[in-house]
Amino acid sequence: MATIYLDHAATTPMHPEVIAEMTRVMAEYFGNPSSIHRFGRLAHEQLEAARQVIADSLEVAPHEIIFTSGGTESDNMAIIETAMSRQSEGKHLITTAIEHPAVLQTMAYLEGQGFEVTYLPVDQKGNISLSDFTAALREDTILVSIMFGNNEIGNLLPIKEIGDLLRDYPAYFHSDAVQAYGSQTIRPHELGIDLLSTSAHKINGPKGVGFLFKSDKIKLPPLLHGGEQEEKRRPGTENLAGIMGMKAAVEQLAAEERQARKQEYTEFAKQILTFLDEKAIDYKINGDFSQRLPHILNLHLKNTPNNLLLMKLDLKDIAVSTGSACTAGTVDPSHVLEAMYGKDDPAITESIRISFGLDVTAEQIDQFCQVLAASL
Template sequence: MAVYLDHAATTPVHPDVREAMLPFLGSEFGNPSSIHRFGRDVRSAIDEARDAVATGLNTEAKRIVFTSGGTEADNLAVIGAAVANRDKGQHVITTAVEHHAVLEACHYLEEIGFNLTYVPVDETGLVHVQTIQEAITDETTLISVMFGNNEVGTVQPIAEIGRLAREHGIILHTDAVQAFGVVPIDVSALPVDLLSVSAHKINGPKGVGALYVRQDVPFTPRLFGGSQERKRRPGTENVPGIVGFGKAVEIVQNELGDKSKTLFKLRQAMVDVWEASGIEFVINGNTHACLPHILNVSFIGVDTESMLMNLDLEGVACSSGSACTAGSLEVSHVLKAMQLPEDVTASAVRFSFGLGNTVEEVQSAAETAVKIAKRLR
């Protein structure tokens, strides 16, 4: 029986989400911008979904901009905010462990004349607030630090970084794609100005995400066309995707507390098997400040590719890290930034848990990993 332990890459669509989307793939086909009944009905569904996403972040619906996913939301935030504030300064701070959606946006900013500082992290993937403080200059207009890392699960001190940014009048963006729907996020209390989320990480459909924009935060749109999304992101809306996103948020908000506990339980069940087996392994990432559903581990002496291939043959699906770079055999930029020993980075595997996983199948997968590691060594 196959066991899917790659929920950080994508998640299965929840049955209730799929059911909510179906009418908008059939009879509810109107263009939301149309003024007739067909359009008004669809517009109402989008409004309800926007309300749901806003409620999930504890903000107003008008603060939510729907996008095609987390990547577009990151690009829109990073490039849009930097360009809009260019007259105030051309210095942007980010970290060495961001998702490529942020890193490549930052590289683009460098190409058009911005100065970038990529602050380092410690051996657990944690960014220290002091390091960011030391990087701030009179030209700094934007800081972008991810909420929780998609490869090792380390959760960053966003509240502290946000307070620092506020003291200096700097915009703060956080990529919360991996954290949203897994841990509580309240933007009314959290000092962030821009925050990216995605549907397919929380048992919603692929191809839809959102950007939270705090009131009066200036940013320049990256697309040009109609007046959709309050002229912040033009284009006819992906109605089925948006409706599915809204439903997915409703579901995770109703069960968030129990979900986090369940995910931690699954994570610990896997670790307990390995500890009991006596197998040599190393957990990569911060074991205290961490997302509950991500476990990045190295079986020293067993290279990543061999472990992944053998696990797949045994019916266990996991990954080496970000699905966006899964085709590459290079060592993860996150693990490199953490400056881990070569034997650790060369053997790293990411297990991630979610809907449908049970303690029994996680324990079975852990035992399979032990068997493979012993054989390959």
């Protein structure tokens, strides 16, 4: 049986167009985009073309896009820059208990620097309460950081509602959209988002590159120092080949393609659930199936240790996961499931995340289901 990759929430294979574009750029545009000679100017033209494509995907201005090394740097940049530059106005931050570690660990770092962080709880479907959020807002709240869609259970969070509530508050609004950017239509200005983080390797682009959207409405000092690249906002010679690869990946995400992917991934999830129902397998969906990222399906397969199940599937050349790839290789339980159910719930050690993406087929999903049933 051929290999079946169902861990696209961890990382995605590069699209052939991305590989072709990166190869072209590495062969033809080796100049430093900051150099003023011809080689530098040609590289700079490519850089700005990529910035325009990415800005258009969000309907924002090109200079509101800052290229970074990926989602973690973008999250750190948004959160730490805001906290350090606005601490004279207040030292209170709000986030959720189910954020990616790139946000949660940054918040923990800031707590050590004297900031106060409110971690909004979630219910057993993984949803936050808007009344909890409203109650948490204070006059000294300077930043709200809430992810667009959760990377483990796939829940879409109430970003528009939060953005609307924050219009009457001075707090900046940051959203980690690393998992959502590939499938959701995101318009930061319409949603009231001031800062938004993404990563190319989640959308069939290269690893080691991403961007931070920073609204013109807010002002932040640079987090790093040492150069004047990215309009003095993020020093360091730009990764032109990676950025152009990200551009090519974004170009594959036209509105029609996003909709087609949503529909296909939704059908894959239904195919799996129908199979489980027909085989009378005891399971529960983790998260809110009614408002979710279409490519993520998190299942509690009752009385089945997930570490053993992953090993059995891996031996059959099938890749799924137990949660965030950033905690892979550790014995740490899912902080998302713990926030939903408590630390002692069996779901913590009996759940797997299945995530769909490029080149996954209905035939592969059927093969996966057959192997899964035989492995339980």
